[in-house]
Amino acid sequence: xxxxxxxxxxxxxxxxxxxxxxxxxxxxxxxxxxxxxxxxxxxxxxxxxxxxxxxxxxxxxxxxxxxxxxxxxxxxxxxxxxxxxxxxxxxxxxxxxxxxxxxxxxxxxxxxxxxxxxxxxxxxxxxxxxxxxxxxxxxxxxxxxxxxxxxxxxxxxxxxxxxxxxxxxxxxxxxxxxxxxxxxxxxxxxxxxxx
Amino acid sequence: xxxxxxxxxxxxxxxxxxxxxxxxxxxxxxxxxxxxxxxxxxxxxxxxxxxxxxxxxxxxxxxxxxxxxxxxxxxxxxxxxxxxxxxxxxxxxxxxxxxxxxxxxxxxxxxxxxxxxxxxxxxxxxxxxxxxxxxxxxxxxxxxxxxxxxxxxxxxxxxxxxxxxxxxxxxxxxxxxxxxxxxxxxxxxxxxxxxxxxxxxxxxxxxxxxxxxxxxxxxxxxxxxxxxxxxxxxxxxxxxxxxxxxxxxxxxxxxxxxxxxxxxxxxxxxxxxxxxxxxxxxxxxxxxxxxxxxxxxxxxxxxxxxxxxxxxxxxxxxxxxx
Numbered sequence: 076x077x078x079x080x081x082x083x084x085x086x087x088x089x090x091x092x093x094x095x096x097x098x099x100x101x102x103x104x105x106x107x108x109x110x111x112x113x114x115x116x117x118x119x120x121x122x123x124x125x126x127x128x129x130x131x132x133x134x135x136x137x138x139x140x141x142x143x144x145x146x147x148x149x150x151x152x153x154x155x156x157x158x159x160x161x162x163x164x165x166x167x168x169x170x171x172x173x174x175x176x177x178x179x180x181x182x183x184x185x186x187x188x189x190x191x192x193x194x195x196x197x198x199x200x201x202x203x204x205x206x207x208x209x210x211x212x213x214x215x216x217x218x219x220x221x222x223x224x225x226x227x228x229x230x231x232x233x234x235x236x237x238x239x240x241x242x243x244x245x246x247x248x249x250x251x252x253x254x255x256x257x258x259x260x261x262x263x264x265x266x267x268x269x270x
Numbered sequence: 271x272x273x274x275x276x277x278x279x280x281x282x283x284x285x286x287x288x289x290x291x292x293x294x295x296x297x298x299x300x301x302x303x304x305x306x307x308x309x310x311x312x313x314x315x316x317x318x319x320x321x322x323x324x325x326x327x328x329x330x331x332x333x334x335x336x337x338x339x340x341x342x343x344x345x346x347x348x349x350x351x352x353x354x355x356x357x358x359x360x361x362x363x364x365x366x367x368x369x370x371x372x373x374x375x376x377x378x379x380x381x382x383x384x385x386x387x388x389x390x391x392x393x394x395x396x397x398x399x400x401x402x403x404x405x406x407x408x409x410x411x412x413x414x415x416x417x418x419x420x421x422x423x424x425x426x427x428x429x430x431x432x433x434x435x436x437x438x439x440x441x442x443x444x445x446x447x448x449x450x451x452x453x454x455x456x457x458x459x460x461x462x463x464x465x466x467x468x469x470x471x472x473x474x475x476x477x478x479x480x481x482x483x484x485x486x487x488x489x490x491x492x493x494x495x496x497x498x499x500x501x502x503x504x505x506x507x508x509x510x511x512x513x514x515x516x517x518x519x520x521x522x523x524x525x526x527x528x529x530x531x532x533x534x535x536x537x538x539x540x541x542x543x544x545x546x547x548x549x550x551x552x553x554x555x556x557x558x559x560x561x562x563x564x565x566x567x568x569x570x571x572x573x574x575x576x577x578x579x580x581x582x583x584x585x586x587x588x589x590x591x592x
Contacts, residue, residue, distance in 0.1 A: 085290030
């Protein structure tokens, strides 16, 4: 008599084909892992590039900071500090409208005779006054003297002096060239004189 | 995430507990109260390649349908290991032949039987429920159709408690990936009965303190009874004879069938001539159950002897052609 009974539970498809499924599953896993590794590697490279850029920027920032510090140190040097103080003073005066460059130019221009030309003009603070240095060229000594007299007579200027005593006479003409003079510009005299 | 819930949804318990149909593994273990026998089978040539047996000490294996069987599990495990070391190739899925008392067998009759396997199994389980000493939902059920008429369907159904099978499986867990075949030992002897016989045959399987009697009419089983013997001594024979006389009487009264051929298989081999005593009581010639000589051609003489004394079940499995 043939028996077809069996009290054993047959293995499920999962158990039966586990080995068969293991191959594609492993392949899929390996493929997935490879993709993840590739993406990770790419991300790591990108990160490295960005990191390099950040480092470069950091270095540039550091260099600029060092440059700034050097400039600050330079500014803090005594001569620069003095220059800065002078500039601040002049600027302060200009700010307070106690001195006007155009007014100064107008005052000088007013006093210059026709045969004298103003070649250069500079000013620097000297206490509460402004010391002027200007270079003039005159047709002759009389013209220069007339200009200097005009300056001395003017209420805006005092202590007029010629720095270089010897007049430099042009070789071809009788003109006296580049005569440096100094004077003190009376700050505030313009307002008090009613001009 | 609840993995258990997900698992139970995807793979319902009923589906997991559904038994399969017969298949012949290459290595089969026959675990009985007094011994563990094992054989390596060649499915292609239908031959037993190796066979071995190890005695078990008394009380190591106590076959019951509702209680745990392996009282001394380590002893049984050791015997299994030794048998498999001899027959070899125990790493795959094995076959297990259980002691008959551990399995409940019944002939069931239905007016109709659903073609849906799940429904049919539920019906068989319900019908077997009355015969089981444990809740039917704890049973692992297998059945085969014996005959299908216009108004009735006759089944041979078997049930074993899940925990009992699990216990035997646990004894094998070191050496096997789980059983591919689980049957009561007597079921493995049935294919050795002559086929195509139109009359009534009786198979008596006496094994380590229990006797199983099966009546086969034509090619169909009409009666299956297992009884634990009270005394495993010389007096056992008289118990077997009286049990056999009861079966013959039951067949005559209920099945209206006269027993014509008697086959007997006693394990371990009986010292007294049990077959003669049964013959005297019934007045019929009793034949010792044997298998085809071709099954044991590859065996050494000593192993042939073991096969005849303990391993006819293996020969029966080889005979059970699909």
